[in-house]
Amino acid sequence: MKPEETMEPETTLQPLKNIVPAAQNNINAKFILLDKGRVTLEGQYKTCLALVADETAAVHFQLWGDECDVFEPGDIILLTNGIFSYSRNNLVLRAGKRGKAQKVGEFTLAFVETPNLSEIRWAPHPNDSKKYVQQAVVSPHSRIFIPPR
């Protein structure tokens, strides 16, 4: 094996249910976009809240810039080095400046809408204030993107 291959192991994808808020670009996951909200301007940049999910959980995802126009419901997105943290008081997953969101397919990914990790109240870990733990379920599913009936 060449040295550089050992240096950069292939990124393993996390199931969404395992992601925890942190001030780090440490999220690698594959999920499907379920719904998109209205595009708004944050300064000169477009931003748009979306609902994404995989087979284990759902979460709110913040689209940024052209991502708002390019990604559509039904798109399968691969997120590398994304960040799950509070942005203006909302807990959202996003690519951030250092991460990347890419469309890798359409339709063929199973998902659940419960739990929604953005609808969980997190609190600092009692022994390690840098880590978060789940404290309470605010809502079983997104209160912004209500599941269709």
Add this chain to the structure above:
Amino acid sequence: MVEKLIKRSIHEAENPIEITLREAFCVLEPKLRPPFPLTIPTQEGYTNLNSAILYGILCEPHMAKVHVKHLHGIITDGYEYFTSILVKIVIELYGKLVDSVKRQLIWVTHEMVDVSAVGYDGLLVALLRQIVGGDFGEENLWLCFEMVNLFSSKWVCLLEEVPLVLSGALYVFLRLLADHCRVMNIPKIESLRQMEIAFCVRMLRENFSLCLRIGRDLVRLLQDLVHVPEFRSIWKDLLYNPSAFKVDGFVDISQMYGTRTSRWYFLLRITPEMESQLRFLLTRVKFGSQKRYQVWFARKFLAVPERKGVVIDIVRFICCAHHPSNEIIHSDIIPRWAVIGWLLKYDLKHYVEANLKLALFYDWIFFDEKVDNIMNIEPAVLLMVHSIPRYIDITHSLLEFLFILLDNYDVERKEIVSRGISTALHALTRKGVVQSLDVLTSCDMLSPIFKERLGKLLSDWQFQHRKEFQSTNIPPGGIPSSSSSLESQTSA
């Protein structure tokens, strides 16, 4: 600067097939210009060289002839590997290909037919599947034109080497003609229509025994074209003068009714992308959680009104080509009947809705346990039963349609249709698809006339079977050939 194979939007990942081909091309590019090296490559070198040449053919049109000459010189496997990558490109990437690459793809397909490449039949089938029904866009009509041109110009060789593919092409073009003969004012459609008609008529007139291999769905497709003069005369011969087709032993249209159509034909009218989404829906999505998937599917494939006709092909695909395992049947995955029920509610034009119902019941009206599969007729009965009481209008309209078929599908051969339907009903209860038909025959919400007719069908069957037990000497298919009102039915 190396040219691109596919159109890619920002934030879209690169395609692995494109990466592999381009890398092979970039590494081997110096060797792709004459004089070509005479060394015999290793196995790995051989596949890489195939990939590199293919990339060159597709992305460097001005060099294509040089590349193809090179290809002919190095081939040692009958083009098997080369064709297999082409098939993969068509199945997985066709819709995204750059226009000039599509042109090259058709050009190299002609080359593969000319050299009788191993697997070129699969390549032709893959291309046929990329033609989208009801899509009158320039690109799609161009592909129709190229394919009908290819099948017509290479007729003799295809007939000798891959006759089944020709029968598949007949299935495809007959189905496309149903759409192409319905529209006006679309540039170039008239000349395309003429070519498609010429190809189909030639197949039917010169190679009818091959056409017969399609089975009963050939009749279903021809029925939609009865208003087209060229097909009207074929209909007349089918009904009144079957010997005109010069096939020994073909004496009556009922022989076509009796042949179940292979699932292979139904796949020809579903694009691979549509197939994979439908199969995903029917194997992975839980009943109750399908809403979003249905919205996405409809947005992609059914949004343009003219393209909604594909629901007919989808119903044939679901009934005949997607048979779930027992494990799936007993799970909480969305059942086939529910997907068909959704399509039926999808704001369809009257003739599309009627054709959808015909597609749903088509194996009922000729059902014969010796040749037919219970899974093909299962969705219709479950849809009728499970729509009670909430969607009673569906049950009602399906039963009504079934009786319309019984009375009118083929007035001269009513006995066949009646026997088919009652045999189907019995098979469905005997095999436990439904516990009993009481849920229909004793349903207060259904018209008494329907219930009475249903009861009669069931008792007729018992009577018929007692008779057959007593005398085993009933001639098979002993129905006289005479006139039929099918023509007037379908042209109405």
